[in-house]
Amino acid sequence: MVSKWSRTSNHGGSIITARDERCAQKYTVESGDICYDIADRYNLTLAQLLEYNPTLTESCTGLTVGQTVCVGDGTSTGSTSSSTSGDTSTSGSSGSTHKKGIYIYVAVAVVGVLILGVIIFGVIHWRRKRRANGNANINAWDSESTRKEPIVAPTEVFAEHGIQIDTTTVVPEVPHGGAEGPGDVNGTNEAPAIPDSPDPPAKPFTPGEGFFLATTSYCTVCMDDLPIDEFPIRPVTNLCAHSFRDICVNCLQESISHQLVNKYAVDISCPCCNSKLSPFDMRAHAAPDVYARYDSIITRTAVGTLDNFVWCSGTGCTAGQIHLDPSNPIVVCVLCHAKTCFSHKAPWHEGLTCTEADDPMAVERLNAARERLLRAEEEERARKNAAERAAILEAQRVREERERERQARREEEVRGEEEARRTTIRCIGDGCLYRAQKDNGCKHVTCGCGREFCWVCRKVWVRGHLGVRCQLGEAERQQTQAAEERDMRAENARMANTANIAREEDIRIEQEFVSRSREKGPEIIRDETARRAREERLGEIEVLLSSKKCPTSGCGYRVQRYNWYSRVTCIICDAEFCWNCLQPWERNHQGTRCSPTNLRELEIERRRLEDERARLERDQAIEDDESLLETRTQALKAELISCMKQAAESYDQTIAELRCICPRETPSHEHKPGNCTVRERDIIENCSRVASYLKSKAQKEAAILELQKVIGQ
Known part of the structure; x- marks a missing residue:
């Protein structure tokens, strides 16, 4: 049996007892002390304490209060001191031994943590390998795991994670009693040799062992090798027994979107094994817009099953509400204010009660x-x-x-x-714009500018003008x-x-x-x-x-x-x-x-x-x-x-x-400037205007006739 104190002793010399003068360290037993407490206090194993005190047995019999026991030999380095009047003193070698014990405890703890990490990693690796290889590999792995052999992980896997593991050292149990000293084998003062652990038998490499080492994976839907980051990081559903790297993210999202269009929202399943997807799975794997539509559908489905819930019947309105007063069948939408009949789930039949609305004659009236x-x-x-x-x-x-x-x-x-x-x-004067007016009187007109002229012939007025020159x-x-x-x-x-x-x-x-x-x-x-x-x-x-x-x-x-x-x-x-x-x-x-x-x-x-x-x-x-x-x-x-x-x-x-101006009473197309009595130049010009106007009038009349024909058609 190997106890918690079983360890190799580093003390030399021959065996001594408490009665020998060469006992360097002594301890007087006090009330409540037992062999385990004394050995632990001085960083000794139980076997060493029994070797120093042969009269004691393994069951600590013969240990009484006031008895002096030896806890150190005379070959220890440093000064020695004796215990008198129940006082116990330790030498410098005791402090050194105590520090070495602490180092040993730390080393054992580190080795234990490493072994625990190896076990946990092996279990995780086994579960992932089980998913990847299927039921056949699962049975083979279970049959091997029932053997009582140490779990040995591949060296490459540990090297990938920066863990260096050589072999596991097991210290054999030190026998108790006898004349041999600690670490003495066959009468020699040498520590027993620790046999090397045999290498575990080589196991054939399976694809599951390189699950986390691969950089690509094969999608069973699009049948293409894609990078690892294009696959989900978790199973599609909790019920899926296949690997979650059997389908890429793009194919999974397209499948979910297609199923949401062609199936009920609660019937969406995994494309690999037909396991139903929960709302949590939809949120994890569906695209944001698809999940929003899915969430709206299941929400509307859930509230639509309520007995007192009614959807608005207004055109283009997607609102709904809970009607708390069944005695009042009119439901007014809080969004568009449209009226809906709670009994018929249709637009409110204005002017009719629900009973009358069910009567065809009342509806006809x-x-x-x-x-x-x-x-x-x-x-x-x-x-x-x-x-x-x-x-x-x-x-x-x-x-x-x-x-x-x-x-x-x-x-x-x-x-x-x-x-x-x-x-x-x-006025006939050059540069004068004044116009003279004559109400009555003679023909002699005087302009405001001082010029004098005849009213009839517009000639300059001279003496004797009325007699001869104005008669024409x-x-x-x-x-x-x-x-x-x-x-x-x-x-x-x-x-x-x-x-x-x-x-x-x-x-x-x-x-x-x-x-x-x-x-x-x-x-x-x-x-x-x-x-x-x-x-x-x-x-x-x-x-x-x-x-x-x-x-x-x-x-x-x-x-x-x-x-x-x-x-x-x-x-x-x-x-x-x-x-x-x-x-x-x-x-x-x-x-x-x-x-x-x-x-x-x-x-x-x-x-x-x-x-x-x-x-x-x-x-x-x-x-x-x-x-x-x-x-x-x-x-x-x-x-x-x-x-x-x-x-x-x-x-x-x-x-x-x-x-x-023109002397002709009726101008016509035949009116020519030469037919006018040529008295002034402006008369000839106006005759030309008459001819051009009559021509344009004929064109306008032709256009009007054409417009009348269009209207008549």
């Missing part, structure tokens, strides 16, 4: 009342539109009246200027004055005629609008009602094409599909059915158990709805084109009338201006 209300609203809207249009026309008429008044004032100013031009003459211009002056009077009367008649024409045109436009409003009022209301009905039908067709009616008896809720799954669950009755054939969903239903009859009927119904939608959209496009064409026609007609009025006014005004 409510729909009829709503149609009457909509019809009344449409009629009221049509009346308002007619009143607004009449107000717009009245405002337009007032603006045109004001414009005519401004035009009349401008024409009056022009006539005043023309009158002033006819009753005044310009009198006849011409009288003829010109008569022509001016005729032009004035014609201009007044033209302006009066233009005002009458404008007034009659305004009256005609107003009467035409009133009659058209009376005639087309019911037609407008009818067209608006038809348009609204067409839009509502298009919305109903869109709902019918994007949803399917639950086939469960008594449910009838229309379920929408938000992905391409054929497996659909009704949110009202939780019934599962096939989107394609509306049959109850069974295992392996997809592609094998769909009813051909149901598929054919559903396909016919879908085509009928699509044809109806196309027809309604075509009618809507035709109506829009007709409305646009009518609007453009009205605009062209208004533009034509405006162009004709402007052309007539411009023509009459130009003729009136030219008649003031």
